[in-house]
Amino acid sequence: MERELISKKDLLELMGISYGQLYRWKRKQLIPEEWFIRKSTFTGQETFFPKDMILARIDRIMNMKEDLSLDELAGKLSPYQTDLSLSKHELMERNIVSEVSINRHSTPAQLNGQETYAFELLLYLFATDQLLSGGEISLIESDLLMETLRNHFPSYEGKPCELLFMRKMGVSMFALAAAPSALHFDAGVKIVARLQLAELAEQLRSKLN
């Protein structure tokens, strides 16, 4: 998927921030390293950012920095950390996850609206639904994926990780790996899907706000 990029120069102008601020935020890890995309242009090398994500992030930093120190901010900006939770009704209304996925992967209490979905669970659903509606996995495989995420995702404790879905000789499997990682498989393995969960969390968050 080709993402829209914004150059550093345009970003500074658009948001009215300075190089000093941007470098400071990078140093304090308010802006993840992976978002700095280097490209050569006709005026030499320039840095680009994924536009929607960086704009949302800088907005958040500018809004929050009045009340919090930069170090406190760093903790708040972890892509997975948020107190947001949604009920089934809200989830359907905003069209974030398809009804099929909701019905399949919810507890009865969540379905009748007594319980809400915490952010982590929303992220699992969002990831599963993306693969499911993209036709990459089947309903039965989606159960397996939800289980994998529930069991293993919390152990990353907010560190970046990616989700892989592979098939070999008709057998499917999921894997979670710390990102960025270099993984190599034998020739018979086909990687059907590879998702960066931090990126998904960021997308999900922009949909929620």
Next chain:
Amino acid sequence: MTNEMIGDLKMDGIGTAAGGVYKKIAINGVCKVAGEVEAQLFNADGRVRVDGRLTAAELDLDGTLDITGGASIGEAAIDGVIAVKGTYAGRRLRLNGMLTVGEDCELDVLEGEGAFKIGGLLNADTIDLKLQGRGAAKEIGGEAIRIGKGRTGAWQSLWQHIMPSFAQELVADTIEGDVIELDHATVKIVRGDRVTIGEGCVIDRVEYRTELRKHPSARIGEEAKTNG
């Protein structure tokens, strides 16, 4: 520092110490610390090598210090030579000598005189350096960046003749900051708000927002004023 403090490490002469967590480390002589080490105060005089990562709230170095696994040092006063493989992160570094970092170097304040070589990005709010030798970094970014030639000693030209790395010049691919003042610099791209290009600079391209001041002897390939 979740581990429990285990006390101080004091070494004189020649020897090897184990890594671990200490309150104070004082080393005089030629010593090696085998493994990752953490301390509140690291005082090194002589020739010291840390095989692993160094985490310290304060470092006072007179001599040379080699660190093989990256460093995280709050306040550092370097008189001599510090060489770090990996990344360096800290609040303040006062340099009198030579700083070598393999990858990125991140600081709030970098000041002093000497020479440096940074393999990746040198990122600091304030950089105020007088070069006694060569300053080289792939990229430099920050708020206020002032790097220029320091005073020239009597032996300077002789040294320069023997070793080109003693040339008092700054070399970088890109420098980005709000206030940039350079002299004797060879840089591909300089981007900033207020930019001063001093004596002896060779810059391929300068992009500035508010103002550009340049010394008559500076050579600038292209200039562009960006809006705002």
